Amino acid sequence: MSKKAIVSGHICIDITPVFTDSTRNVSELGQLLKPGKLIQMSSADVHTGGSVANTGIAMKVLGADVSLMGKIGKDSFGDMVRSILDQYDAADGLIVDDGQITSYSVVLAPPGIDRIFLHCPGANDTFDGSEITDEMLDDTALFHFGYPTIMRKMYEDGGQNLASLFKRMKEHDIATSLDLAAIDPDSPAGRADWHAILSKVLPYVDFFVPSFEELCFMLDRSGYERLLDKAGSRDMTEILSTDKDIEPLARECIDMGAGSVLLKCGAPGLFFKAAEDMSKTGGRLGLDTAKWNGHSRFEKSFKIDRVISATGAGDTCIAAFLTSILEGAAPKEAVENAAAAGALCCMSYDAVSGLKSLRKIRKMIDLGWERSE
Numbered sequence: 001m002s003k004k005a006i007v008s009g010h011i012c013i014d015i016t017p018v019f020t021d022s023t024r025n026v027s028e029l030g031q032l033l034k035p036g037k038l039i040q041m042s043s044a045d046v047h048t049g050g051s052v053a054n055t056g057i058a059m060k061v062l063g064a065d066v067s068l069m070g071k072i073g074k075d076s077f078g079d080m081v082r083s084i085l086d087q088y089d090a091a092d093g094l095i096v097d098d099g100q101i102t103s104y105s106v107v108l109a110p111p112g113i114d115r116i117f118l119h120c121p122g123a124n125d126t127f128d129g130s131e132i133t134d135e136m137l138d139d140t141a142l143f144h145f146g147y148p149t150i151m152r153k154m155y156e157d158g159g160q161n162l163a164s165l166f167k168r169m170k171e172h173d174i175a176t177s178l179d180l181a182a183i184d185p186d187s188p189a190g191r192a193d194w195h196a197i198l199s200k201v202l203p204y205v206d207f208f209v210p211s212f213e214e215l216c217f218m219l220d221r222s223g224y225e226r227l228l229d230k231a232g233s234r235d236m237t238e239i240l241s242t243d244k245d246i247e248p249l250a251r252e253c254i255d256m257g258a259g260s261v262l263l264k265c266g267a268p269g270l271f272f273k274a275a276e277d278m279s280k281t282g283g284r285l286g287l288d289t290a291k292w293n294g295h296s297r298f299e300k301s302f303k304i305d306r307v308i309s310a311t312g313a314g315d316t317c318i319a320a321f322l323t324s325i326l327e328g329a330a331p332k333e334a335v336e337n338a339a340a341a342g343a344l345c346c347m348s349y350d351a352v353s354g355l356k357s358l359r360k361i362r363k364m365i366d367l368g369w370e371r372s373e
Helices: 051-062 077-087 122-126 152-171 195-205 212-219 221-233 242-255 314-325 332-343 358-366
Strands: 004-009 014-017 041-049 065-073 094-098 104-110 117-120 140-146 175-179 258-265 270-273 296-300
Touching: 004 051, 014 051, 014 077, 041 051, 041 077, 051 065, 051 077, 051 140, 051 314, 051 332, 065 077, 065 122, 065 242, 065 332, 077 332, 104 332, 122 152, 140 152, 140 212, 152 175, 152 258, 175 195, 175 314, 195 212, 212 221, 212 242, 212 258, 242 270, 242 296, 258 332, 270 332, 296 332, 332 358
Parallel strands: 004 065, 004 140, 014 104, 065 094, 140 175
Antiparallel strands: 014 041, 104 117, 258 270, 270 296
16 A cells, blocks of 8 residues: 655646747846836646645646645635646545635746746735544545745744644654755845754754755745855855855754755755754654665766746655655655756746656666766
8 A cells, every 4th residue: 555645735837938939049137128118928827736736736647546635725726726626536625615726826937037926925824734633544645735935824833833743744654755946035034043943843854855045045034145145146056066055054943953955956956854863753754764774875967958937846756755665765866856846847838748757767767777977
């Protein structure tokens, strides 16, 4: 019998206006979005977004036995979320709050330019963890939670609700995974003490899977600003040093209590680091900790013909990583699968259209899929 997983946290509707070929030679967003300018667009791509939909549906596509638990309102956007999840037989775990609106994001993703999100948190801000009852945890081996950084009840009061939720999972002997999302520095989340919050939560997290930029912003704001200045007009991840920047940040999280860290480092790839002893991983998962203890590696990204959009690539990457773990993969294979799934996601506008089964992904890798330089 396959091991069961729950994916919970942030869910929304993503509306992505599709830019035409006339914008492909634009290298900076400021050249494109100017006051009073009319930009001819193509169709709008509308799909579910957020960690619950992106990671959860991707895990479904990859073959995992997973339940999706996100909070929506009783409104038109909520109906759209349910309709889309129904296509994957994944809507049963949705939590509907009649008094809330469903979260939405407008995603601006011009070809070759990093995305900008216009976001309304909606019902996500009222999610406090009590929505997940002990009865829902029967036979669950792995619990993944995504984007507490943009869910008000999860970061207010020093992250008490988030810590309590993860502590409860560990009390049920369930393995745990946590993902973050970028935050507005001027928002309440941007002013929260994330070092204190993560210090409280990470001792209950077996697989911590944030992006480098998100984590650096939260734990080392001055270092984050220094790297931004150094990068200039380039993406920060293009200038990172594994030894000086990436590994020390991962090690800090393990020192704070995380069992392992998978850092998404943009186009260059992924960095994975495990604690020397992962024996505290939730027992229901049945992880062969001897294969994981102390493992560390940087996984270069895979080459693709054309980047359509990076929307959801990090979530899809995590989905492949977690699904591989559920299937008993060793860390090298799990991290390789994660990098490959992230690359495939970049070939479409949503998180799952370009995704293949884990078996097909492994075949592509084994046949010598070329890596980026």
